[in-house]
Amino acid sequence: MQAQRTILNLLAAAVLGLFLWWAEGHLDGYKIQILNLIAVNIILALSLNLIYGFTGMFSLGHAGFMAIGAYVCSVLILDPAQKEMLFILEPAYTWVQQAQAPFFVAVMAGGLAAAFFGVLVGAPLLRLGDDYLGMATLGFAEIVRVLAINLPRVTNGALGFKGIPGHANLWWNYAWCVFTLFFVVRLVASNSGNVFKAIRDDESAAKAMGIDVFRHKLLSFSLGAFFAGVGGALLGSLVATIDPKMFNFVLTFNVLMIVVTGGLGSITGSVVAGVVITILLEWLRVVENPLFIGDWELPGIPGMRMVVFSLALICIILFRREGFMGKREFNWGWLLRSLGNKAGRHGS
Amino acid sequence: MEAEAILTTRNLTMRFGGLTAVSAFNAAIPRGSIVGLIGPNGAGKTTCFNMITGFYQPSEGQVHFKGRDITGTPPHKVCHSGIARTFQNIRLFGNGTVLENVMVGCHVRQATGWWQAVLGLPSSRKEARALMEKSRELLAVVDLGDLADEKAGALPYGAQRRLEIARALATEPAFLLLDEPAAGMNPNETQELMGFVRDIRRRFDLTILLIEHDMKVVMGICEHIWVLDYGVTIAEGCPEAIRANPKVIEAYLGEEAVGHA
Known part of the structure; x- marks a missing residue:
């Protein structure tokens, strides 16, 4: 069974590879951009699901970690001549000016920087309970944003960066996405995953079972922060422009929406919702355009998308609180069995 | 039967503001024994458990486990040293x-x-x-x-x-604390539980301290019993001695009942 599963996983990866190869040649830039966003959103959703869904820490600081990842990565991949042009408010520090790294190293550095801040803010904050943790991490994300505005020699202040090299193509994004998926699946399936879920379900009982609750919370939080940083780094390179305004609460909210819709504590849910919601978010731009019913024109309202999504989220919470997948996971055995059943029924 | 004590408490005291939940609890629990901690509701039994397992920092006194002072050690380290517990209101990872x-x-x-x-x-x-x-x-x-x-x-x-x-x-404990293991069980299940507790002691080489309200369980399997009332240890001894102790009867049935008896 183990060998069979490995083969099926490799097959799935190969199919994904073939699809990407086909997409690169046949789809237009807009559709490819959506595919890229799907990969990034899945990375972000998995990272928040690890923190909130599996370990039960209500964190609203995702935009902060993403900002750190995006800025660190961008500084490293912009070349010095470009940076000289960019920093018009105040000249950059020499170390910012001269810092340079290949794309992979830059993304990694973005993730590690975010993880470092995860440990830094997690150490004092993770002693707080649910709602308080949410407030405090939200505060952290705002602090990051304000710092980004007020450290012009590192971040170019409110203007941000433009013309970030677009290294984050389909291959990079999906490689990171598959790596994140692999990492989180392995982690959650291990006994450490059981420990995270135990902390979520009952912290006191976990302590009584000899679990260093604080250490494990910090571990989960900083691993989640790492992948949030990676997602932010890829996003920066993908959209080519970053500024502090981009990393406001709406960004966190989008990720939270994917995680909750997919199901807190379901990896499958995060992946499926990552795909569906990213597509919907684009597709629903229709509602922001002027709408003609006969001769009557309904003017387009910017932000209408988010109203629709907020309503959808409210409905999900009212009628299916556990999300699309609940805590269930996809597995090959289940798929094969149900296919087998269908084939059996057709045969008879 | 004077085996060396695996766990001793000295003057273990817990105060919540002005309220003394447990005062000067002294116990020496012999290795390999099954012992009980009883008392009316709110007598401070679970508070004792919480102090031993590190959930509460005692206001006074010490806990020694296998000759080492573990007073005020956080719960996960207490568990690591070989003390495991269950909870009165079951706390599973649901x-x-x-x-x-x-x-x-x-x-x-x-x-x-x-x-x-x-x-x-x-x-x-x-x-x-x-x-x-x-x-x-x-x-x-x-x-x-x-x-x-x-x-x-x-x-x-x-x-x-x-x-x-x-x-x-x-968690591979040497010392197991059971908080009301027979709560909510019918007489049949209770009977089975008693056999089960003896069985795991032998099998896993345990020392067991249990809190229990069901007197049949306590008198049936405990070799030594401590009785708490309003946080004060009012009696300790073997089951027979406890059963005959007027102070214990008074705590459980009220003064009048003793007077009339």
């Missing part, structure tokens, strides 16, 4: 399966960490298999072998109590 609950108990003795598991190193795989094996064996001991893949929160009450004990045993 969303996990029965097997996962026991595996969480194994974690404290696990040598390989998260990153070895992510990398899929052979040492980690081997240990994961061993833990799985050990957990299944423990489930068989508490008669839950068939329910390993059920959701823990969906088990019937009695099974949840047994699972909590299996989970505690998974």
Whole structure:
């Protein structure tokens, strides 16, 4: 069974590879951009699901970690001549000016920087309970944003960066996405995953079972922060422009929406919702355009998308609180069995 | 029967503001014994458990376990040193399966960490298999072998109590604290429980301290009993002595009943 599963996983990866190869040649830039966003959103959703869904820490600081990842990565991949042009408010520090790294190293550095801040803010904050943790991490994300505005020699202040090299193509994004998926699946399936879920379900009982609750919370939080940083780094390179305004609460909210819709504590849910919601978010731009019913024109309202999504989220919470997948996971055995059943029924 | 004491408490005292929940609790629990802690509701029994297991920092006094001072040690370290407990109001990891609950108990003795598991190193795989094996064996001991893949929160009450004990045993304790193990059980189940407690003591080489309201259980399996009332130890001794002690009868039945008797 183990060998069979490995083969099926490799097959799935190969199919994904073939699809990407086909997409690169046949789809237009807009559709490819959506595919890229799907990969990034899945990375972000998995990272928040690890923190909130599996370990039960209500964190609203995702935009902060993403900002750190995006800025660190961008500084490293912009070349010095470009940076000289960019920093018009105040000249950059020499170390910012001269810092340079290949794309992979830059993304990694973005993730590690975010993880470092995860440990830094997690150490004092993770002693707080649910709602308080949410407030405090939200505060952290705002602090990051304000710092980004007020450290012009590192971040170019409110203007941000433009013309970030677009290294984050389909291959990079999906490689990171598959790596994140692999990492989180392995982690959650291990006994450490059981420990995270135990902390979520009952912290006191976990302590009584000899679990260093604080250490494990910090571990989960900083691993989640790492992948949030990676997602932010890829996003920066993908959209080519970053500024502090981009990393406001709406960004966190989008990720939270994917995680909750997919199901807190379901990896499958995060992946499926990552795909569906990213597509919907684009597709629903229709509602922001002027709408003609006969001769009557309904003017387009910017932000209408988010109203629709907020309503959808409210409905999900009212009628299916556990999300699309609940805590269930996809597995090959289940798929094969149900296919087998269908084939059996057709045969008879 | 004077074996050396595995756990001793000296003047263990807990004050919450002006209220003294437990005052000067002194006990020396011999290795390998089954002993009981009884008393009316609110007498401070669970507070004693919480002080021994590190959930509360005692206001005064010390706890010594295997000759080492463990007063004020955080709960997970207390567990690591070999003390496991169950809770009065069952506290399982409700969303996990029965097997996962026991595996969480194994974690404290696990040598390989998260990153070895992510990398899929052979040492980690081997240990994961061993833990799985050990957990299944423990489930068989508490008669839950068939329910390993059920959701823990969906088990019937009695099974949840047994699972909590299996989970505690998974931490490989030398000393086990059971908080009202017979609560909510019918006489039949209670009878079985008594046999079960004796059985696990022998099998896992345990010392057991239990809080219990069911006098049949307490008198049936405890070799030594401490009686608390309003946080004060009003009596201690063997079951016969406790049964005959007027102070204990008074605490349980009220002064008038003793007067009329």
